[in-house]
Amino acid sequence: MKSYPYQNPSRATWAEDYSxxxxxxxxxxxxxxxxxYLKVKDxxxxxxxxxxxxxxxxxxxxxxxxxxxxPSGCGKSTLLKTFNRLIDDTEGIKYEGSILxxxxxxFDKKTEITDIRKKMGLLSQRPCPLPMSIYDNIAFGCxxxxxxxxxxxxxxxxxxxxxxxxxxxxKNRLNSPASKLSIGQQQRLCLARGLAVEPEFILxxxxxxxxxxxxxxxxxxxxxxxxxxYTIILVTHTLRQALRIADHVIFMYLGEVIEAGPADEIFNxxxxxxxxxxxxxxxx
Amino acid sequence: MxxxxxxxxxxxxxxxxxxxxxxxPIFEHxxxxxxxTSSEWRPGNxxxxxxxxxxxxxxITLIAVILALPIALLSALFLTEFSKSYxxxxxxxxxxxxxxxxxxxxxxxxxxxxxxxxxxxxxxxFVEYSTGYTVLAGGIVLGVMILPLLISLFVEIFSAVPREFxxxxxxxxxxxxxxxxxxxxxxxxxxxxxxxxxxLSRAFGETIAVLMVCGNLPMVPHSLFDSxxxxxxxxxNNYGEMLSVPLYESALMLAAFLLFIVVFIFxxxxxxxxxxxxxxxx
Amino acid sequence: xxxxxxxxxxxxxxxxxxxxxxFAFVVNIIYTIFRRGIPALNWAMISQIPAGGYYxxxxxxxxxxxxxxxxxxxxxxxxxxLISIPVVFxxxxxxxxxxxxxxxxxxxxxxxxxxxxxxxxxxxxxxxxYLGMHTSLGGGILVITLLIIPIFIRSMDEVAQxxxxxxxxxxxxxxxTKLETIKVVLRQIAxxxxxxxxxxxxxxxxxxxxVMFTAGFTDSIPTSLNQPAATLPLSVFFQxxxxxxxxxxRAYSAALILIFIVLVISILGRLITNYFSKHKI
Numbered sequence: 001m002k003s004y005p006y007q008n009p010s011r012a013t014w015a016e017d018y019s020x021x022x023x024x025x026x027x028x029x030x031x032x033x034x035x036x037y038l039k040v041k042d043x044x045x046x047x048x049x050x051x052x053x054x055x056x057x058x059x060x061x062x063x064x065x066x067x068x069x070x071p072s073g074c075g076k077s078t079l080l081k082t083f084n085r086l087i088d089d090t091e092g093i094k095y096e097g098s099i100l101x102x103x104x105x106x107f108d109k110k111t112e113i114t115d116i117r118k119k120m121g122l123l124s125q126r127p128c129p130l131p132m133s134i135y136d137n138i139a140f141g142c143x144x145x146x147x148x149x150x151x152x153x154x155x156x157x158x159x160x161x162x163x164x165x166x167x168x169x170x171k172n173r174l175n176s177p178a179s180k181l182s183i184g185q186q187q188r189l190c191l192a193r194g195l196a197v198e199p200e201f202i203l204x205x206x207x208x209x210x211x212x213x214x215x216x217x218x219x220x221x222x223x224x225x226x227x228x229x230y231t232i233i234l235v236t237h238t239l240r241q242a243l244r245i246a247d248h249v250i251f252m253y254l255g256e257v258i259e260a261g262p263a264d265e266i267f268n269x270x271x272x273x274x275x276x277x278x279x280x281x282x283x284x
Numbered sequence: 285m286x287x288x289x290x291x292x293x294x295x296x297x298x299x300x301x302x303x304x305x306x307x308x309p310i311f312e313h314x315x316x317x318x319x320x321t322s323s324e325w326r327p328g329n330x331x332x333x334x335x336x337x338x339x340x341x342x343x344i345t346l347i348a349v350i351l352a353l354p355i356a357l358l359s360a361l362f363l364t365e366f367s368k369s370y371x372x373x374x375x376x377x378x379x380x381x382x383x384x385x386x387x388x389x390x391x392x393x394x395x396x397x398x399x400x401x402x403x404x405x406x407x408x409x410f411v412e413y414s415t416g417y418t419v420l421a422g423g424i425v426l427g428v429m430i431l432p433l434l435i436s437l438f439v440e441i442f443s444a445v446p447r448e449f450x451x452x453x454x455x456x457x458x459x460x461x462x463x464x465x466x467x468x469x470x471x472x473x474x475x476x477x478x479x480x481x482x483x484l485s486r487a488f489g490e491t492i493a494v495l496m497v498c499g500n501l502p503m504v505p506h507s508l509f510d511s512x513x514x515x516x517x518x519x520x521n522n523y524g525e526m527l528s529v530p531l532y533e534s535a536l537m538l539a540a541f542l543l544f545i546v547v548f549i550f551x552x553x554x555x556x557x558x559x560x561x562x563x564x565x566x
Numbered sequence: 567x568x569x570x571x572x573x574x575x576x577x578x579x580x581x582x583x584x585x586x587x588x589f590a591f592v593v594n595i596i597y598t599i600f601r602r603g604i605p606a607l608n609w610a611m612i613s614q615i616p617a618g619g620y621y622x623x624x625x626x627x628x629x630x631x632x633x634x635x636x637x638x639x640x641x642x643x644x645x646x647x648l649i650s651i652p653v654v655f656x657x658x659x660x661x662x663x664x665x666x667x668x669x670x671x672x673x674x675x676x677x678x679x680x681x682x683x684x685x686x687x688x689x690x691x692x693x694x695x696y697l698g699m700h701t702s703l704g705g706g707i708l709v710i711t712l713l714i715i716p717i718f719i720r721s722m723d724e725v726a727q728x729x730x731x732x733x734x735x736x737x738x739x740x741x742x743t744k745l746e747t748i749k750v751v752l753r754q755i756a757x758x759x760x761x762x763x764x765x766x767x768x769x770x771x772x773x774x775x776x777v778m779f780t781a782g783f784t785d786s787i788p789t790s791l792n793q794p795a796a797t798l799p800l801s802v803f804f805q806x807x808x809x810x811x812x813x814x815x816r817a818y819s820a821a822l823i824l825i826f827i828v829l830v831i832s833i834l835g836r837l838i839t840n841y842f843s844k845h846k847i
Binding site: 286288289292293295296299302303306354355356357358359361362363366367371375378379380381382384385386387388389390391392393395396397428431435459460461462464465482485486488489490491492496516519520523524536537540543544547548550551552555556 | 570571573574577578580581582583584585587588589591592594595596598599602649652653656657660667670671673674675676677678679680681682683684685686687688689691692693712715719768771772773774775778779799800802803806817818821824825828829832836
């Protein structure tokens, strides 16, 4: 069987430069010792009686980049949107099972949705700057959660813009409308906006598919850099992206999780026939 | 076919021109400025001060918009952001009924319900005596009449906002109301203004319902409980005498021309704005 | 932190109140009219014309107004259709989608749509004087036609714009002339024409300001275009202005009849749209 050319060059260099930060205390399956923790148990999701997600059982490793791969329409985006309960607004939605984030079931009636969403930062496919200035975009989340202190907001805005590498480009026009930025800058802005509320997870739904190659590369590099502090779950339509940056891979097909595991295991030695077929390009 | 189309388009120009030409005689004796700032309305003496009528129209349209705008905004937000789809159908049915009721029936409702309510229940708290035929009555009736237009326009505008904006805001942890307030309303602000302009232009021209409840006294209103005499009512009430007094006809035509110009400006500009907004979203 | 949840709850409360207010208004209006109108309603109202002294308490009914309104609506609907259908065709079949003339025309029709009926009345009045017409059935038809042409054009245009482009393309590909294409298009937008007609009829029947000084008012049923015609809205208005309480009651029942006719028309329109949209692609 053909061995997949799994090389994650960025990962290799990062490992060299930042090995002192790399938390190799956890094994490859990235469990339990750290704070943030996401576990899906027996999740079944129905939209208008159609069975969209079937018996999903997952554990997302902490502080790693997890890529969900699979052909279009297999439920990847739906799963992602379930993590921050954004699908609640869809008409005809019904779900069973539980998703545990830090030992709280997010489906529990007592949990506060806005708290859950604060923990999960979502980056959409199409960059969506809010109809306000660059500054206000980033400060938006904090303001909604009650932060009023001007100094603190300034600090947060600067910090997050630096974290995504936008600070130098926009520091002189923080009050200009965010819609004037280029599309790559907009996506980085949305990322900074999500980081401003101090999430534990970053959910990215095909976040680079609308961008040009250079901006895509920027975003991917950011993900790799950010995984030190956040758990990153990435839905990707292109296998190559997963090959580049994934630490952990989940393969889904028609609403079911076919296989999940560490990236080099899945890519070089897939256990399921379906996975192998997908990796070889039999369907997409 | 071409000629019919062109003719229909030219109709706009024809109406404006015709009305203007008919109003010209009155300008020979009075300047435009004098006409719209004087309060003396004595056609027999050739005194034509339009101020009371202009003021009356402004008062009742202002009140109508102040009353209708919050109700329209809140219910439109409710329908698009918060409610389930079956509720929408019910409210739209109610709105269709409201929109279809002829204006004379609104006038009847005004005289049967609103006028006595003001005269007996509301006014005693504020003034010594009021017949009920007041600016307030005109404003309330007019407000209910423009409600269906405002709500349907708002729902159209709010629904046109792409889902991603709501998703982005909710994902940051904002509540639905925070999203509506800070994102939806902000994004649709120009559309809201355009819709209000359209509703205003509709309100300016409403004749018979207002005529039946506003008192028809040519005085500049100083309080909500004064009577008034809006421009359309002026035209409608005095058509009979028009031909007997010289220049009266010209004065009434001027009133009609004023209405035409205002409606034209509001309509054309707000349609252009709405058209541009819809194009941006597509 | 808890503030935002309190704000949400309060906002939701206000929103529900606002939506309920809409229902409250509808119910109140219909209830008020029904309550005062039903007691005075009787068969004579719709089958007799006013006898002498009707407005002072004499006998008779409002048949003059019912028939007058009917004539005016009929005449103006026919005239309106004759003018609007060609215009809609021209805009959608002959002109290109983004032609300048089409844009200007649509803008003009939007403006015409927004012109209040009193302005149409004033304009039509000057035309009538110029032509030497007196207040008459003909004048009423003239005004209402002007009033409803923009309504026709706007609603039919909306339907016509949604025509699938392939429909036109395939008819041309089969070698049809523009005239034959029109027949095909007519078939497709027939439901749109029906709804537009009902919309316009509803509007035309209820309009008072336009006909006030163009159709005049009379107690008899007009037999020619030169005679004045009574209309339902004006009938309600004049009866209401009478000092006699019985006559005022009759005004309420006339209003009831008017509102009933309008509601029936709009329900009919709703049913027709639903019926046709079932068969749409």
